[in-house]
Amino acid sequence: MLGFVARRLGLMVLTLAGLVVITFLVSNVAPADPAMLAAGPDATPDMVATIRHEYGLDRPLPVQFLRYVAGLAQGRLGRSVVTGHAVTEDLAIFLPATLELVLLGMALAVGFGMPLGMWAAVRRDRAVDHLARVFAVSGMALPEFWIGLLLLLVFSGWLGWLPIGGQLSVADAPPAPITGMVLVDALLRGQFVLFGAALRHAILPAVVISLPALASVVRINRAEMIEVLQSDYITAARAHGVAPARIVSVLALKNAMLPTLAMIGLRFGWMLGSSVLVETVFDWPGIGLYAVNSAASADFKPVMGTTLVIGVLFMLANLLVDIAYGWLDPRVREAGE
């Protein structure tokens, strides 16, 4: 198992190196001048040059790259040309909000997706199954920004049931940070009314960010359950009179959830990527919104930093899934070793 994990970690380092090179190259071939945009529309050429020099943007690209990599080795992700802030510090402020949203979304996806997939499999070709399949296709196909705006219009604009956006209303001060996640901190601080208010704000963005993952979980879990429910050992269990509920929720589910588990790891990364759109629609102050604001002014270091952080989290999630997969399925573990 240790060799398996070590090999995965080695691959992670290689992938990360590739990600660094690609993000750096993409940022520098983009036809935009960060110094010019940071200086503002009225700036004179020498003012632009001042900013370019201050941030080392006047140095040759290979030098900029080496300085960037040297900074990465020391845990630094550069500075924002717009604010002068260290990207690492900014990400530390904004990442908890994104993690909170993604974890909520994942909880919704797994919590609703797996039972729905199982139900659809058990009721194959009946109304529930058809509805689940329509939902699965729609959840994958409909763009999140569109769904987000639609839900905002209906539940916030027309019905007035849920807030417009943000993590809290402007009248509410956030809880003193412990984890940086407003929901968790409100609970830990015992501010339960604030927790309720924060939960209301989180409902729509969490639902929207969960939809593609929820749809995937339903689809895969349904397909796997159908296959497993037709296997010999399930037939044998039925013949031995094992209760149908136990067959579905214990005997079949354990084998059916292996591919779902792999997909959850994959979807975690997708959700982090989706945060860019969802956070923009809902004004959710996470790293997605941070990246969008930075990209709008060609402030590339924050965009690169955000990309790297999402990449690392994506890889870590997949590593955890691989480990869990190997732990659940000895064949995988043995193949890895």
Add this chain to the structure above:
Amino acid sequence: MRRRDFLIAGSAAAAGLHTQPADAFVREGKRKILVFSGGQPVPLLDPHVKYDYSTRMMQQSIYDALTKYIDNPASIVPWLAKSWETSADGPTWTFHLVENAKFHNGDPVDAEAVRFSFERGLKLNKGVAWMLKDYLDPAGIKVVDPHTVAFTLKSVFAGFLSFMPWWFIVNPKEVMAHAENGDYGQKYLTDHAAGSGPFKIRRWDPQAVMDLAAVPDYWKGWPEGDAKRPAGIIYQVIREPAPRKSALLRGEVDMVTDMTPQDYDQLGKTPGIKVSSNPGMTPFTLMMNTRHGPTADLNFRKALAWAIDYKAFLQVENGAAKLMDSPFPNAMAGHIAVPDMPHRDLAKARAYLAKTKWPKGGIGIDYVYVAGLEVERQIGLAVLSSLQPLDIKVNIVGMPWPTLVARGTNPETGPAMIAVYVTPVSTDPSVVAAQYTSSAAGSYWGMHHLADPELDKMVEAARVEPDQKQRMAAYAEIQKRIVADQPAIFGMMEDRRWAMRDDVRGFVFCPVRLTGEVDFYPMWVAGK
């Protein structure tokens, strides 16, 4: 957690989850807080490093300047400076400061603070520096006495006073106490303040909320007395216009900007909401590349200018705009209605086109606009339709802002036409005139790349002309010259509009502010 605690927690959370109508107003005790929403965040607060409408709105609330623009038409009134005078020969300006002004930490606002602030702005060479750096060196700023400061310019510059409201005064002791590695306190002033203004920071989340508390004992007092003074103001960032409109309709915010013309019209008809519509000072022009491509030919540019259906621009704005009759906005000193300003005249357009390499048209040009700006896209459609009779095809291209600027500032890659808004920061005509000189080429407002040596000479001569009457006469000629060069299609000036609840009081429009910017100092919320 004990069972009882768990039940209390559950009930409280359920109470929070329960949908309630929004409170009538955000309050702190008995006082109300004015909540304003726009689509643009406030990434940093340093008044010498950056300004745009949302940033400056916060800066003006937190800091004071020597003078301030107020009212419509705009006038400059004393603020930290109670009076000023110029030397007989012109280049020295002496400002006398009020004696009771103090920073939020209690330090007095004195002449040294003024000297330091201008020195800081000039040395950082960012943000506001462009306004004065050609005329003023740090060595030219002298503290005469604790309440008198003198600026000796490198040359006479009649527009000097018009830029004073943009230079905010920071507390030197507080700034330098937090300076790091010779950064003049830049890192500190990104998210802290060292000002003397009517508000101070209570909470700042640069992506979402700026929460400012009123300073009860503000040195200048409160315009409506302490009784009506708000507890504070909140600037809430809501990026999309639709949710922003919903927030206003639900009473979650008191005032909004950055809406579409259709939204404003709809909000104006909604009970309990009023729309303030004011003549704008932000020219919307279609800059043309005068160096490269077909628009390098003056006759081609003239053909385009005379073919455009300008009335369609007003239709896009639902009538909430005014067509330009000069390259200068109407509120600018020295503005004249330029004779023979292009309007739609297809015969004239064809006559100009006949003098080009494309006498019968049959050519395509790019119209580039900022992707996502619906008004600019619709103007593109109006341009496309206008040029069809000349058989000139228009390719409408939406681009992200950074890409548009990168492409437009390079004459080799600059498109034939770029949709551009430029807000002048002063009523002095030198600001707009400079946008058409050859030294502006390569900057955002010089994406036309015009190089007219005669115009350059005229602009420079007008800038240093001490006699105001002759100066204005010179700017009249400059306006005619710019139109003759036709580096842009001079479109319109959108009305500046804000939608607000009926109970919002004290709003005063002033054209010399950035689009969407509001001065919160005289404002308060009435109602119960």
